[in-house]
Amino acid sequence: MAESILEVEGITLRFGGVTAIHNVSFQVNEGELYSIIGPNGAGKTSIFNTISQVYRPQEGEIRWRGNSIMGEMPDVVANLGIARTFQNIELFPQMTVVENLLLGRHIRMKNNWLSGMLWTPKARREEMENRERVEDIIDFLEIPEWRNHPVALLPYGIQKLVELGRALAMEPELLLLDEPVAGMNLEETEDMARFILDIRRELGIAMIMVEHDMGLVMDIADRIMVLDFGEKIAEGTPEEVQRNPDVIAAYLGSGDLHIGEA
Amino acid sequence: MMTALQLAQTGAGATFLQTLVKALALGSVYVLIALGFVIVFKATQVLNFAAGAIAMAGAMFMSILISDGGIPLLPFDNPLAPAEGEAASIPMWGVHVLIALVFAALFGLVLERVAIRPMVGQPLFAMAVVTLGIEVAVRPFNLDATALESRNLGVPWKAETWELAGAIVPKSYVAAVVLAAIGSTAVLLFFRSRLGVAMRAVAFDQEAAMAQGINVGRVFAIAWGLGAALAALGAITYGMAPFPPGGNVSQEIHPILAFRVLPVIVLGGLDSIAGAIVGGVMIASAEIFAGQYLSQYNDTLGSGYSTIVPYLVMLVVLVVRPFGIFGTPEIRRV
Numbered sequence: 001m002a003e004s005i006l007e008v009e010g011i012t013l014r015f016g017g018v019t020a021i022h023n024v025s026f027q028v029n030e031g032e033l034y035s036i037i038g039p040n041g042a043g044k045t046s047i048f049n050t051i052s053q054v055y056r057p058q059e060g061e062i063r064w065r066g067n068s069i070m071g072e073m074p075d076v077v078a079n080l081g082i083a084r085t086f087q088n089i090e091l092f093p094q095m096t097v098v099e100n101l102l103l104g105r106h107i108r109m110k111n112n113w114l115s116g117m118l119w120t121p122k123a124r125r126e127e128m129e130n131r132e133r134v135e136d137i138i139d140f141l142e143i144p145e146w147r148n149h150p151v152a153l154l155p156y157g158i159q160k161l162v163e164l165g166r167a168l169a170m171e172p173e174l175l176l177l178d179e180p181v182a183g184m185n186l187e188e189t190e191d192m193a194r195f196i197l198d199i200r201r202e203l204g205i206a207m208i209m210v211e212h213d214m215g216l217v218m219d220i221a222d223r224i225m226v227l228d229f230g231e232k233i234a235e236g237t238p239e240e241v242q243r244n245p246d247v248i249a250a251y252l253g254s255g256d257l258h259i260g261e262a
Numbered sequence: 263m264m265t266a267l268q269l270a271q272t273g274a275g276a277t278f279l280q281t282l283v284k285a286l287a288l289g290s291v292y293v294l295i296a297l298g299f300v301i302v303f304k305a306t307q308v309l310n311f312a313a314g315a316i317a318m319a320g321a322m323f324m325s326i327l328i329s330d331g332g333i334p335l336l337p338f339d340n341p342l343a344p345a346e347g348e349a350a351s352i353p354m355w356g357v358h359v360l361i362a363l364v365f366a367a368l369f370g371l372v373l374e375r376v377a378i379r380p381m382v383g384q385p386l387f388a389m390a391v392v393t394l395g396i397e398v399a400v401r402p403f404n405l406d407a408t409a410l411e412s413r414n415l416g417v418p419w420k421a422e423t424w425e426l427a428g429a430i431v432p433k434s435y436v437a438a439v440v441l442a443a444i445g446s447t448a449v450l451l452f453f454r455s456r457l458g459v460a461m462r463a464v465a466f467d468q469e470a471a472m473a474q475g476i477n478v479g480r481v482f483a484i485a486w487g488l489g490a491a492l493a494a495l496g497a498i499t500y501g502m503a504p505f506p507p508g509g510n511v512s513q514e515i516h517p518i519l520a521f522r523v524l525p526v527i528v529l530g531g532l533d534s535i536a537g538a539i540v541g542g543v544m545i546a547s548a549e550i551f552a553g554q555y556l557s558q559y560n561d562t563l564g565s566g567y568s569t570i571v572p573y574l575v576m577l578v579v580l581v582v583r584p585f586g587i588f589g590t591p592e593i594r595r596v
């Protein structure tokens with residue numbers, strides 16, 4: 001079995017009297033595609049927000065490669081190699097695709113502000129290298145024709161890809177994908193699935209994917225965790241999870257099983 | 263020796279040149295303060311209403327440093343101060359300006375840490391009101407420190423002038439243009455750096471910026487530090503004679519200086535460096551040229567009519583281009 005890179009142990013997150021996550025534990029292994037599913041409001045996105053430390057869980061422990069990341073600032077977590085996309089796209093709307101992706105390169109740029117200001121040869125070389133990496137990603141995602149468009153003007157599906165590209169530009173070791181195919185049509189969903197599989201195969205990046213599209217999740221995830229009302233009710237391979245009576249009850253009970261739906 | 267405000271009597275060309283120099287000089291002051299506004303706005307999306315108080319505090323600090331030979335708030339003497347009754351050499355004066363700017367930057371950092379950082383993630387309107395609160399809180403200190411008198415800034419060239427093609431060109435005006443050029447270049451270069459890009463990202467979306475590994479708190483601090491230093495440089499520049507404060511920090515003129523720059527940033531666009539520069543020169547030109555060439559209608563217009571010209575320009579701009587000449591219009595997909 002592959003080495004685990006992220007360990008979440010017994011985290012509990014409360015907002016006032018509401019317990020969003022209750023005593024949830026899981027781990028993600030090197031190169032794994034781990035998926036989190038569950039009805040709306042089950043706490044899936046909250047788990048992402050605790051991993052990136054936007055929310056601070058009151059109890060529990062989150063370890064990245066053996067070291068606790070509890071209490072770190074979100075930018076520090078990003079610098080450790082944990083990138084994310086957002087459920088509602090959070091790109092920089094007035095910037096072009098290239099500029100958005102270059103921002104993803106921020107943490108990989110080492111030149112200081114002075115050499116950047118003076119545009120020294122070293123800074124220029126670094127800019128060129130990063131620009132090349134960005135172009136690679138644009139090619140990888142097959143969006144070269146949108147390269148210089150402000151992202152606010154792009155179609156929704158393309159914006160989703162750009163956000164994925166920005167996360168990839170950070171060269172992360174773990175990618176958090178929050179509903180990567182939400183609102184997409186069948187064709188766009190298939191494209192996105194292909195990119196996610198390529199990311200795993202070609203780049204070897206581990207991913208945690210929150211998604212409502214059960215078809216997609218069952219097709220591509222290695223392991224799945226099911227949440228309901230902030231609690232983990234099942235975990236396992238797609239086959240195991242599909243057969244689990246608790247899962248069936250949670251979904252049928254809430255009438256919230258979106259098979260094949262965006 | 264002629265005073266600078268006195269017009270040379272040698273014809274229209276010289277009058278025009280002299281008016282132009284005056285406009286550029288006032289424009290330079292506007293540019294510096296406007297850049298201070300813009301840099302804070304670019305990072306935080308907040309109009310910093312405390313800019314005036316911070317600017318004046320910087321100029322006050324400088325005046326105490328150089329004219330009293332003291333170090334404000336500390337029981338030490340300033341070892342660099344010129345001897346009693348003597349003017350500082352130009353390089354030494356420059357050193358004092360730099361020290362005052364460092365003080366203003368630190369002051370900005372402290373204010374950011376104490377009053378602005380806790381507001382991260384709060385509505386922008388609330389943050390803007392906090393800056394207004396800072397203005398109100400800092401102003402009494404400024405006025406107390408002046409003891410309600412004008413305080414000298416020890417400008418080495420006082421109100422000396424050069425003569426150029428019959429026009430009188432005050433040295434201070436040239437210095438103002440030079441200082442604004444240095445300030446603008448520094449800011450333009452800064453925004454080419456990685457940090458400048460990070461600042462733009464923070465302005466758009468703090469959460470997404472953090473997810474890219476950008477330290478939002480640090481960006482806020484840098485914006486406030488830089489903004490404070492630029493505003494203070496503007497206030498010090500305006501303190502050079504023959505600008506109205508007459509070589510002083512004035513407890514009457516300096517506190518409202520920043521508000522006179524509002525038309526500039528509205529014209530140029532709140533988030534545009536180029537807009538601050540072009541807008542500063544344009545607004546100052548409108549003000550100075552109207553003051554010079556409409557002065558024959560003084561009786562009808564009333565004295566001091568030129569000071570409202572910037573606001574008239576601002577009104578027109580707001581109607582035609584609400585985001586300013588160079589500002590970023592909001593992009594929406596239809």
